[in-house]
Structure formats: structure tokens, C-alpha cells
Amino acid sequence: xxxxxGPRGALLPLALVAWGALAAACGSKSxxxxxxxxxxxxxxxxAAPADAAPPSYPVVTLPAEPQRAGDPKKGYQALVNxxxxxxxxxxxxxxxxxxxxxxxxxxxxxxxxxxxxxxxxTAYTTKEGVALVTSNCLSCHAGRLQGKLVVGLGDAAGDFxxxxxxxxxxxxxxxxxxxxxxxxxxxxxWKERVTVVAPYxxxxxxxxxxxxxxxxxxxxHHDRKTLAWLTQPALPVPPxxxxxxxxxxxxxxxxxxxxxxxxxxxxxHARHMMTASILCISSVAEAEAIDAWFGDVxxxxxxxxxxxxxFPIDQAKAARGKTVFDATCSRCHGxxxxxxxxxxxxxxxxxxxxxxxxxxxxxxxxGPFVEWHNQSFFGQTARLEPQQGYVAPPLDxxxxxxxxxxxxxxxxxxxxxxxxxxxxxxxxxxxxxxxxQVGIGWNFTVVDHGKDGESDGxxxxxxxxTTRPGYGNAGHxxxxxxxxxxxxxxxxxxKTL
Ligand code: HEC
Ligand code: HEC
Numbered sequence: 001x002x003x004x005x006g007p008r009g010a011l012l013p014l015a016l017v018a019w020g021a022l023a024a025a026c027g028s029k030s031x032x033x034x035x036x037x038x039x040x041x042x043x044x045x046x047a048a049p050a051d052a053a054p055p056s057y058p059v060v061t062l063p064a065e066p067q068r069a070g071d072p073k074k075g076y077q078a079l080v081n082x083x084x085x086x087x088x089x090x091x092x093x094x095x096x097x098x099x100x101x102x103x104x105x106x107x108x109x110x111x112x113x114x115x116x117x118x119x120x121x122t123a124y125t126t127k128e129g130v131a132l133v134t135s136n137c138l139s140c141h142a143g144r145l146q147g148k149l150v151v152g153l154g155d156a157a158g159d160f161x162x163x164x165x166x167x168x169x170x171x172x173x174x175x176x177x178x179x180x181x182x183x184x185x186x187x188x189x190w191k192e193r194v195t196v197v198a199p200y201x202x203x204x205x206x207x208x209x210x211x212x213x214x215x216x217x218x219x220x221h222h223d224r225k226t227l228a229w230l231t232q233p234a235l236p237v238p239p240x241x242x243x244x245x246x247x248x249x250x251x252x253x254x255x256x257x258x259x260x261x262x263x264x265x266x267x268x269h270a271r272h273m274m275t276a277s278i279l280c281i282s283s284v285a286e287a288e289a290i291d292a293w294f295g296d297v298x299x300x301x302x303x304x305x306x307x308x309x310x311f312p313i314d315q316a317k318a319a320r321g322k323t324v325f326d327a328t329c330s331r332c333h334g335x336x337x338x339x340x341x342x343x344x345x346x347x348x349x350x351x352x353x354x355x356x357x358x359x360x361x362x363x364x365x366x367g368p369f370v371e372w373h374n375q376s377f378f379g380q381t382a383r384l385e386p387q388q389g390y391v392a393p394p395l396d397x398x399x400x401x402x403x404x405x406x407x408x409x410x411x412x413x414x415x416x417x418x419x420x421x422x423x424x425x426x427x428x429x430x431x432x433x434x435x436x437q438v439g440i441g442w443n444f445t446v447v448d449h450g451k452d453g454e455s456d457g458x459x460x461x462x463x464x465x466t467t468r469p470g471y472g473n474a475g476h477x478x479x480x481x482x483x484x485x486x487x488x489x490x491x492x493x494x495k496t497l
Contacts, residue, residue, distance in 0.1 A: 057351040062344040062391065064257045067302075068270050068295035075300025079137060081111045083124035084290045084297075087190045087280035088134035091123065093177035104149065107138075119149060130182050137276060140209055140247050144432035145307065145400055152304045153400060154247025156408065156442075157430045159206045161461040167198045192231070193279055196221055199240040204451065205471065206430070206461045208244030208408045212358065216369040218278045224376045229282045235368050243358060244470050246408030248393070249401050251304040255334075255342040255394045261406040262359045263346050263391050268381035270298040275378055287377050306397020309495040311437050321493025324486045328478065332392035336497045348389040353475025355407050359388050396497050402441030409466050409473035412441030413494060417479025417487050424473075425450050427462050440491055 078084070101118035113123035113131075120139035124132045143153035171191045178184050200213045220233035248261070259265025265272045274287070274294040281287050326335055334342035349356050370384045390406055404410040411428060414436075415421040425447040428434065434443045447454075450467055454460040466473040479487060 055350075057348055060346040060348070060387075060389070062257045062263050062346055064344075065267055067298065068268065070270070070295035070297070070299030072296070072300040072303040074293070075296035075298065075303075077109065078293050079297050079300060080107050080109065080119075081114055081122065082290075082293070083122060083132075083134050084274060084277050084294075085122075085134050085136060085280050086124060086126075086277065086286070086290075087186065087193065088124065088132040089174055089190065090178055090180075090183040090186055091131035091133055092180070092183060093174050093187075094121075094133040096177055104147070107149075107151070119151075126186065128182055130180075130186050132186060134280075140211060141250055143247075146310070146433045146435070150307055150400070152250035152301070153307075154249055155209075156207055156246070156401075156403065157432070158209055158247075159461070160201060160203045160210050161206055162202075164198045164202055167201070168195060171195060171198075190280075193218075193221075193229070197279070202240065203242050203244055204461070204468070205242075205244060205464055207246075207403065207428075207464065209247050210243065210245075211247075212245045213241065213243045215275075215278075219369050219372040219376075222278060222282075222376075224372050227278075227281055227284050227287055227377060235372060238366075242468070242470055244407045245358065246403060246406060249306065249397060250301045251306045251397055252394055253298075253302045254304065255344075255396075256391070257344045258391065260386075261390050262386045262388075264384045264386035266383040266385045269302075270294040271378055271380075271382035273298055273301070275373075275382075284377050306497070307400050309399050311495075313495050314492055317489045317492040318496050319493075321486075321489035321491070324482065324490050325493050328482065329490070332478075333395050336394070336396060342394050343392075345392050346387055346389045347392055352390055353477065354390060354405050355409065355470060355472035355474065356388075357470040357472075358406055359386075359390060361386065361388075395494060398497055399440050399495050402435075403464075404441065405473065405476065407471055409464065409471055410441075411444040411464075412436050412439035413491055414439030414441075414487070416476060417482065417490065419474070419477050419480055422466075422473045423447075423464075424466050426464050427459070430462070438491075440494060 100116040105118040106115065107119045110117075111123070113125070114121070117123060117133065119142055120136060121133050122136045124134045126132065138151060140155050140158065141153075142149055142151050143155040143157070144150065145153065171194055175184065175187050175191070178187055196217055197214050200217050201210050203210045216235075217233070217237050220235040220237045221230050222228065223230055223234065245261070253259070253269070259269055259272050271291060271294070274290050274297070277287065277290050281290070325333075331343070332345050332347060334340060349359055370386065373379055373384045398413065402411060402413075404413060404416045410416045410422055411426060415423070423444060423446045426444045427447055428442045428444045435441070436443045447463055450465040451460055451463055454463055465471060479490070482490065
């Protein structure tokens, strides 16, 4: 039987699938009109190579929009206890495969039914009385640092490389553990949805996240007006494509006016955040019930502060670094600390020069899906307006958020600030204690070949190959012209944020 055939870990990919799907909401992207210059007059002098006539780029400032008030405490309670992704695996099947989560995978202040579940699962009993284990935001939005779980840190060790056929076998295997007709009905509902998502829930590389590739499929499988689930998609869905995204830390939302790397998330942030429920919901009424308290979840997310750098800092060096940072980096990233200000700038693709796949709109993120969103329940208060560029993020807690750039293509800040040091092919241990305290980021090993030259499956999945589409590590060369001393002091300063 399943339990004998598959060890405990065999259900893990299943968990990732379900959770991947709920992140769908987090990653909607689309081709859309280009950014509009706001003309605040800043010139992009240091954005160009130090050659003859540096091009000038439009300065795009992303405006603040009103957000719903909410109670951060209630928001945390809802985040860890409420069934906002209301479909999943019957609890009886779950309990046959998994025992109680170890202490370091549990969360404080959970309801009794969820208390012994790992942080990324939430218990839910349906109206019909079926006990389920559902997924939640933290499978992607909690990560480990030195072994300790940090809520709001993007998971940089996620593994979405398991083959689609294997995912589907696991979905089927859950059914073998069930006999109760009501449980079987819930399993079938869940299975149908995760099966639709499975082909899009796949990346060839461990670390980055496929969430941005799901949304189109889930939009297509819901009626735009009623949100009823459609077995056949109402919109043509393009074939699956690797679209690697590094999960951003939540604490940035304290400063950011828009959500997502390409600033697609406009309007009511809480409504964007609750879009994750689309994996399971089948009606506007269900969506409204969840939306009613998502203002609290947003308030919690916007209240988060980054973890403090845990190792010694050379304060004098950091103070020199602040001066260099404020002169070289702050026009995009803002100034930090007391009296700091954050400009909410979108940097166009030609100016930033980083991998363009996410910001150019892949096939599945084309106009029809943005339209679907903006004309649906979600579009009532929130808008998707993806741009052809990337937001320069606030750098609070940046020491904790390796790897760097939107696709996680650069393992350390030292390499980000000197593009000649960026490894073309690299790997890491995925051990959250394997931190590089000098370069800031993950310790990494340079590999002398790309994925095509690797025959070992595990090594291949753990090899970051920057020559693959979407995985490029070019651009953001603003640190290249710093002298070694200035660069080192900027690194020291970044530890203090
Ligand atoms: C399967 C992984 C996954 C799950 C589950 C998930 N997200 Fe995300 N989330 C992402 C990724 C990836 C991004 C970045 C997408 C982008 O910017 O293109 C993101 C972006 C965000 C952002 C924007 C951050 C920023 O700096 O712009 C917020 C806020 C967020 N998610 C909240 C949530 C909430 C709340 C939930 C649960 C209801 C959730 N996410 C579930 C993967 C996930
Ligand atoms: C012209 C605007 C601009 C300037 C100047 C600039 N940056 Fe950036 N920076 C960006 C943008 C945009 C991104 C996101 C790019 C992406 O993800 O593809 C970014 C990303 C980063 C990241 C990675 C963030 C993450 O979570 O992956 C770090 C670290 C960073 N910048 C540091 C610096 C430092 C230090 C300087 C000064 C030496 C600097 N930047 C100068 C625009 C700028």
C-alpha cells in the first residue's frame, strides 16, 4: 500500500504542489503597457556603463494607494489558523502518513486542530464535517536561517523539480487511503485542481519558486463572473514554461506601494493577497467571506520587521558604507534607518539589465489573464498592471534574503556588486547555516559545467545554470565601479539594515 511503498517524505511533493498552487495568486504577471514616466527629473547617470554618453531613462515612481485598515494580531491568527485555501487532503489520510510535526516546525498561537501540524499546513473542517489538512501561505513565505524558521522570509530552499507524472501518482495515492464517501468527494475536488496546476508547478532548478506560472491556469479554470470551477479552461492556456522567481520577504510590504517584482499588484493589497484562495474556491460568496478579514492579514504582513544580523558588525566601516550607499544606491533603493525614505521606483528593463523573462510577459501571462483578473471579483478593488521593469526593493534585512535578484541568480551581495564575480554555474548545500559572512549570502561552489553536462539527477536539480532562459544573472552593474574598499564598506553597511 501507499504508506509502505512511499516513505513519509513521499507526501512532501504533494504538499508543495498544493501550496504552489495557492501562491498562484501571488505571482500574476502579464504583458501590459509599459511604465509611464512620472518625470520627477532624476537622471540615471550611474546606470550606464562609464562610457561616452550615458543614456537617460525615465524615472517611474509608483504611487501609494489607500489600503484597508486591519489588526495585525488578528491577521497573524488568521494566517496560521484560517482556511483561506479551503480544499485539501482528508485529515485521516494525512494522519496515516505523518506524525506530529517536530517542535521547530510548529508555530505559536495556533488553534488546537492545527497546533501539531507543521507551519505550512492548516486544519479545516468543512460544513459537511470533513476534516481536511489544507495549505497556507507559509510553505513559500517562511524560510529557515541557521535552522530557525522565520515567518515572512521567502523559502530559498524549495524544491519544485519533481516530475509532473510523480506528482500525479502522489495525488492518486492519497485516494487509496480513503473509504468515506464524503472524504473521497473532498479528495476528488482537491485532486482535480492540483492536477490542473501540476504541469505549471515545475522548475528544473531547486531554490526558485514557480508561483508566477500558475495563476493563468487557475484564472482560466474559473468562470470570470461567478468564480465557478470549470473543468475545461475558458481561456487558452499556453504550454508550461520555466519561470523561476525568488520568493521576496514579506517585511518589504511595510514600505512598498505595489506588490510583486514587476509592480503588477496595484490597488487593494489585501485583495491581491487573498487571491491565493483561487485554488479551491468556487463562488464569489466564498471569496467574499475570506476577503472580509484579509485586511487583517495585510496589516500583519505590513507590520513585520526583518531579523537582525546575528554576527559582529564593524560599525566604523558600516558608517563609511552608508555614505557610499547614500551617494550611489539610494536614488533607487532609498535611505534606511531613522529618517530614511523609500522612493518606490520601477526601473525599466533597459536600465536594470537583469533577466527580462519575468518582466516581458511570458505567453501564459499575456493580456487575457490580466483582463480576466481585472474584470473578476479580484478586479473590483485590486488591479494587475505588470510593467516591463523591476521595482528597486527596500534593502531592509537584505542580509537574510539570499540568493539575489528576482530570479535568485546571484548567491551573494558581493557578487551582485561586482558582476565579474558572479558564477555562471553554481550550487549550494541548501543548509540554512551555510552563510557567507563576508560576501553576505549563501556559500556556494562554482561548477565547471551547465545542466546539460550533468548526468546526476540531484546534482542537476541543484545546479543553478545562468545560461538558461529566465535564469540569467546579468545586469544591475551599479556596484562595478566602486573601488574594493567602498564595496566592502557598503557590504558592511548592508548588514545593519
Ligand atoms: C507557492 C509559493 C507561494 C505561496 C503559497 C504564497 N506565495 Fe506569496 N509570493 C510568492 C512568490 C514567488 C512571490 C513573488 C511574485 C512576484 O513578485 O513576481 C510572492 C509575492 C507575495 C507578496 C508580494 C511581496 C512583494 O515584495 O511584492 C505578498 C505580499 C505575498 N506574496 C503574500 C502571500 C500571501 C498572503 C499568501 C497566502 C495567502 C501567499 N503569498 C502565498 C510565492 C508564494
Ligand atoms: C538604477 C536603480 C538602482 C541602483 C542605482 C541600484 N540598484 Fe540595486 N536594484 C535595483 C533593482 C531594480 C533591483 C531588482 C532587480 C531584479 O530583481 O532583477 C535591485 C536589486 C538589488 C539587490 C538585490 C535585492 C534582492 O532581494 O534580490 C541588492 C542587494 C541591491 N540592489 C543593492 C544595491 C546597491 C548596494 C547599490 C549601490 C551600489 C544598488 N543596488 C544600486 C535598482 C538599483
